[in-house]
Amino acid sequence: MSHPAIGRLQGRLRRRWIAQFALSTLPLLIALFALVSRIATAQVAIAFAGIAAVILVVFASRHLRAITPGMIVRRLDAGTVTLEDSADLLLRTPDDLDGLAHLQRERVAARLDLAALPELRDPWPWRRILIGVLLAIATAVIPLPTKNPPATQPPATVATGADANKIEQTTLVSARLDIKAPGYTGLPERVEAVLDTQLAEGSVARWQLRLDPPPGAVSLRFLDGSLLALKEDAGTWQGERRIDASMLYRLEVEGAAPLADDRLHRLDVIVDLAPEIRVNAPDKTLSVLDSDQKSWSLDFEVSDDYGVVDAQLAMTLAQGSGEQVTVSERSLRLQADAGGDPRQRRYRRRLDLAELGFVAGDDLIVRLLVHDNRRPAANLSRSPSYILRWPADNAVASEGVDGIVQKVLPAYFRSQRQIIIDTEALIAERPLPAAEKFLARSDSIGVDQKILRLRYGQFLGEEFESGDRGKPPAKQDKGEHDEHASQQDALTSEHDHEVAGGGAPVFGSATDVLSEYGHTHDHAEAATLLDPETRKILKAALAEMWQAELHLRQADPTAALPYENRALLLIKQVQQSTRIYLARVGLELPPVDESRRLSGERKDLRDPRGPLRAASLEHAPIGEVYQ
Incomplete structure (x- = not known):
């Protein structure tokens, strides 16, 4: 337990700091509240005052917690010589001390009780207090413009003639954009009240615009240079166009003042993607026929944006060996499982190997070809090739067939x-x-x-x-x-590393280094x-x-x-x-992401030149010395 004098000094310091803080900050807070109330609404001013008060309270509480008995002891040691830098002994009880420490504490306590308590408080900040009071008075006296104009303000005069063409601007009063998606998508028609939107590929967009004052002509100028002239009907300018790719456009008026808002508007096209194929069976691209296997089971799952309409199984049968290999191709239309979402289809088929003429030494290659319901041209997806191979006949050596079979062993x-x-x-x-x-x-x-x-x-x-x-x-x-x-x-x-070359190793030779230290x-x-x-x-x-x-x-x-x-x-x-x-297929490039076109977005783009940089000649002498 500390000495009672320490507690009295701590209380005096806290009271003095609270008084100084209040006189310094309250005038500033009142001035800011008056200023905000005259510029903004009363609710905003009250909210501002509440937030400011909370901040001041938090700041004051943190500062008061910093006034601790340890702080009092440090100030006593710094300002009172008679305490002999032993004021910290007053923070401990007599029972905790013994010998000289106990005697010194008694001496320090007696001196502190006999003498008047020293002045440890900070002086009054009169300059800061005066500045805050003056700012509060100035804010209350100086008039400021209110947030609303006076009710007695006369109406503005309307300009005429040449002045009207300079001041007035054509304003877009209302805008309506009707989106009609292609029928195969199954999407309903929708109405947008803005000129920027997203729509399915091949949708028909119809604009209905009202402008004030009415212009002589209105058109839509697209970024590719094309122009769509709108027609007026009872004060509404209308026009439609089929949208097949993402584009930017703006409004253009004739016979009227310029538009107040002539920024570019964007139409983002959602591209109809090709179907995605997932193969459940077989689980590997190369399967070897079992001894008792009579059929081959296939299982495919197909998903598409709007629907799958057709799936065909392309089969290639390679028969014979050596130069006598014959290849026959056929296709089989598959039926999806009944029911379910047309955008999610599952195709299962069991192939009868005897019916296909699959005999010893043959290879059967299958691929799934899937078309979606896109119109007028459907998207096509192909699955990887899956091979069913007859077990190898050990008595007959296999020969390669150019274009179909490759041999990789000498x-x-x-x-x-x-x-x-x-x-x-x-x-x-x-x-x-x-x-x-x-x-x-x-x-x-x-x-x-x-x-x-x-x-x-x-x-x-x-x-x-x-x-x-x-x-x-x-x-x-x-x-x-x-x-x-x-x-x-x-x-x-062919492989005698020790005697190859017949001479001593050459410094810097990659061949000699490899032959000496490893393979x-x-x-x-x-x-x-x-x-x-x-x-x-x-x-x-x-x-x-x-x-x-x-x-x-x-x-x-x-x-x-x-x-x-x-x-x-x-x-x-x-x-x-x-x-x-080796499947004979053409080059199939991935589809272009239309949503990023004309957007200026360069995220995830790579430098087409790659990491290669021009060679520097500053290290050329080192290379010459090394050689």
Whole structure:
């Protein structure tokens, strides 16, 4: 508990500040209230006075809260020397102090009780008070114009002759704009009392205008330069026009004074958008026929602004292989589910594959074509192409068809069949050749298998092997040795990073830096040529090749033959998965947003030049030194 003298000083400071604040601000508040009441209505003046009073009360309360016992103690220490800068001890109770602190508090309290309380209050701001009183008196004495003219003011004289043409202006008394939307939209006719509005594409707008004084002629001048002359009927100027695109226009009068409001007016056209297609089934663009599948289910949902009237299923059947591929096209009109909103349609169809002639090796491609009810030309939307493929026949190699089917794997993938033929021939001759010659031929086939496996590994991001190049046995004839050496050279010449170039690395050369510090194809994720499912099959084929190579290097072609056959089957699956249908469609640009035309809005626009900028020559010496 603080000393009672601290509380008395705090009360004196607060009372003095309230008196000073009232004498300084009340005259100004009265002057402002008188000024506002003479300019605005009484309600506005009262509201102004209430808001000003609330602001002053909030300000005063915040200032009074700032007058705290701590503030009193600081002023006592600054203005009273006898307290020895120990006035803060008066804020604490004697029980909280001990020793010298307790004794010092008693001394400070005794001195404060014996002496008169010091004057800690601020002096009176007489200058500010005087200025506020003078402003209040001046506002009350000086006359100001009232908000309404006197009732005794004589009426203004009407100008005639040449003065009338200079002073008068033609005024738009009333405006009516009738909007009649196209019949296919189903929108009702509406009436607007303004000249700026939004309307559907192809709507007919009819203007009915009344002007004062009546002009000799009225027309609408559009921004494209066209002119619509209005006709007068009983003082009303009328005219109509079909609106197919957003436009700006203004009124023009002849034989009368200029218009008081000659600004541009805007008509925003709501474009009829093409239908939107959502495919529920199938859930992926490429589907493989199941073994027991007899039909193919399709499910589409279509939405449009005003209604969908027609939906057709375009089907393309690709049959045959190699250069004997035949393509047949047909269309099937679909019926929507009964009931519902014509703007939301759902089409479901189950295709009988046997009826369509879908047999082994065929591809069936379907697309949905949808027309809305726009007139005179309907909007057309096309869905993506969805393919149903017959499972790949492992016994038949697929061939590419120009324009329809593309092959993305090179031709040397088929050499696995030659490896099988060589292995079967070696097994058939096993009783005849000598053991060393038999080992050399088996090892040679193993080298072929390794070369093929490494070439496959390129498409999975694998790295070529380095080190020992698999030297053949010492005892073999010269022809076989040359053949084996050429195979080893082919194996290592394509991807030997360490000896490429045969010289020391060149500083700044991108090729030497890449070969020394890393590769861009040593991760499987970097091989983007194949999809994940095809990559999985290719990895399985590499595993089979590893086992086949192992047994061939151990001179056991009989054990290697099953692995070679399984690798061939997996290779055929990879080749079948590379058949890709390319739809032959023209260029379809997105529709232009008509609502932003002629508006000057540049939001979301990009610089057509892109981020490229002119090259600066200030760093040219650095580049020359680097080279």
